[in-house]
Amino acid sequence: MALNKQVADVKSALEGVQDNMTFMVGGFGLCGIPENAIAELVRRGIKGLTCISNNAGVDDFGLGLLLQKKQIKKMISSYVGENDEFERQMLSGELIVDLIPQGSLAERCRAGGAGIPAFFTPAGFGTEVAEGKEVREFDGKPHVLESALTADFAFVKAWKGDTAGNLIYKATAKNFNPMMAMAGRITVAEVEELVPAGALDPNQIHTPGVFVQRIFEGSNYQKRIERVTTRSRQ
Amino acid sequence: MALNKQVADVKSALEGVQDNMTFMVGGFGLCGIPENAIAELVRRGIKGLTCISNNAGVDDFGLGLLLQKKQIKKMISSYVGENDEFERQMLSGELIVDLIPQGSLAERCRAGGAGIPAFFTPAGFGTEVAEGKEVREFDGKPHVLESALTADFAFVKAWKGDTAGNLIYKATAKNFNPMMAMAGRITVAEVEELVPAGALDPNQIHTPGVFVQRIFEGSNYQKRIERVTTRSRQ
């Protein structure tokens, strides 16, 4: 029988989260973010958090909700500041911000999940990102040594999941979710649709359940769009 | 419009293969091997090859066919020798064999395709595999620096593919194929069923077409089983 990772609700899913922990939060912009987990973190009011997330949400949604409540001490991201409160906290020094090239961020999460403590990448060589880091040439090209990232909890969002923790993402809502799922000591997956183990085609699973410790079916997804761009029908 | 990677047949797919090249060949045992490409390599009779492949086939199938014709100079593998001719050539010194831990082999192929020239792994520390390699401790645990692998051609086998080069593998026939597809300077994919671009669900593709330079629908797949194991119906 498949292992059962299902928990009753978002409250049980977040059992054990504490002040000063490090969290990974999936999503790119507001696309594919774990809305239910974020709401529950706000509700619990835990503080001093380090959040590893490609972006920091907008003022009134996503990680912006945690910023509003000053629950975040440090952001590790590649692109931020679509968010006035973020900017205010950063400029005032209330918020520590560690900016990382997007590809290095993704690969560092994967490395954390894959037991690879460090790897070389060309990204950031010659820039302030490489300061204090080992540089080595391979094939005549300089590369920077980057280290793995892990987290106490990883919060990810998928489209479908089964009780064994297997996940399927939809379109570009996949983004950082699969690597963060690998890198969480406890990975909490919320899904739009939770099905029994065996209901998903084992060929089509994006994140194997082994990476997921807790799974639940989320509710009330807003799935906000940051920039609606359309063309006219002509 | 999607880019078109389709070639007419295995002959055109292998255009440009030459003596003394380095090839990656997908598959685990005889499962998921590019049968058509191997047959064409035998037909062409090119020699002095370096083959990166987890295994070396059996005497009369898979890479064993190339060994029979003494076309292979060097094998880079994790497990070999289910093959008498292999053993004979290895013991006589005709064949150079470089044995690599299976996980390091997989990750080195991925690294080659992902532009990561080197990474640290704990595998092989303290063994002859680590000889001459840099060792560094992370979190008190020693790790070995392993380098990326690439190849002049990668030959992979998938279940379904489209003309844009997108691939879907079946069950455990996936194995090394996805990473090798990434690491070939020219990646040749053969598939059991080739469909027009757009016919596959973009959520369900395992290897994005960007990694595939040539694709064709293979024929006459034998799909041999090395060890048939069954249980009785009671």
Added chain:
Amino acid sequence: MLSKDQIAQRIAQELQDGWYVNLGIGIPTLIANHIPEGINVEFQSENGILGMGPFPFEGEEDADLINAGKQTITAMPGAVYFDSATSFAMIRGQHIQLTVLGAMEVAQNGDIANWKIPGRMVKGMGGAMDLVASAENIIVAMMHTNKRGESKLLEQCSLPLTGVHCVKKIVTNLAVLEIKDGAFHLLERAPGVTIEEIQNATAGTLVVPDEVPEMNV
């Protein structure tokens, strides 16, 4: 002098059939509207799609389908979605033939600065550092001068760098230039723009050949 759209149009002439292309935010995005006849390319957006199509029809936006600029998009037939690690594996592994992006400054040694202005709010580099460090073929699309009229083509970048020795070609509202041997080489000028105007707008070393044809836009 070229409009932003004409800059995009000129860069589109550089596209070769069968290329995978990553377009940055701003002017580069416009290139997709000018793909020459008979040229077939596929667009990658680094948040996780190959085969990006045009914006959706009104009412057909999908919150789960956006590009790296967070705009709603569509997928072309043959498209594929993937995670961010795979996306940057494509970029770092040089599977993408062309990257076009904007810049605040470009130096004559190929250095580029486009992510940070000291003292101002820093939004981050996003994927730009990975893209410029990895791509074999980078075209910078930008205005020749900044809003204060100062040249963006410099002997040396003054802003924090995004990448070093990586830019090979620049298309501005005034000219097409190549970076070679530590200098900007003028290849083409915008219709009606004189060599003197380009010289005046270029702070770095500018090499001007005997013939400088007008761009065909």
Added chain:
Amino acid sequence: MLSKDQIAQRIAQELQDGWYVNLGIGIPTLIANHIPEGINVEFQSENGILGMGPFPFEGEEDADLINAGKQTITAMPGAVYFDSATSFAMIRGQHIQLTVLGAMEVAQNGDIANWKIPGRMVKGMGGAMDLVASAENIIVAMMHTNKRGESKLLEQCSLPLTGVHCVKKIVTNLAVLEIKDGAFHLLERAPGVTIEEIQNATAGTLVVPDEVPEMNV
């Protein structure tokens, strides 16, 4: 003295509910037949499946569905297939709670040798080096002595190593032993086997406590 099947049975008692387990070729494979009541585990095979099931019924073999021993298998409900890089990401990243494998030699410092005999045909280490270097919890399943009657529990391995300081528990046909502080600690003996027999069959340092219960098999 235990049969191979009984060794597997004894190791199966170590399984904890909710574990992912990687079983090597040989004796370890037999463990799947002895999972205790109320214990739910999932088996990984490093060629690319989690949720490996029993052998297929005759006539239902699928060439595309094999285990790391190249045997035809089935998939349980909730199973998932993945590539070799992902498979070893699970292993290296310590997402698999238990690895059971065979050995030619184990040393009292936890070193293990199980892949190469100098002068004989070398087949390769397969995934063994990754498994032993990564797993937090490794049990070696083997006969206490080799075919020539020599102890396989040594002060120091004589064969080329597969991994260092990694084995914590050993279950043989004679005993259950733990490796601790550079010595083999006897935990249990096989039914009917005396401590003296175990001492005689163990070349390395053996620590024998006052009480050594018989295994429950």
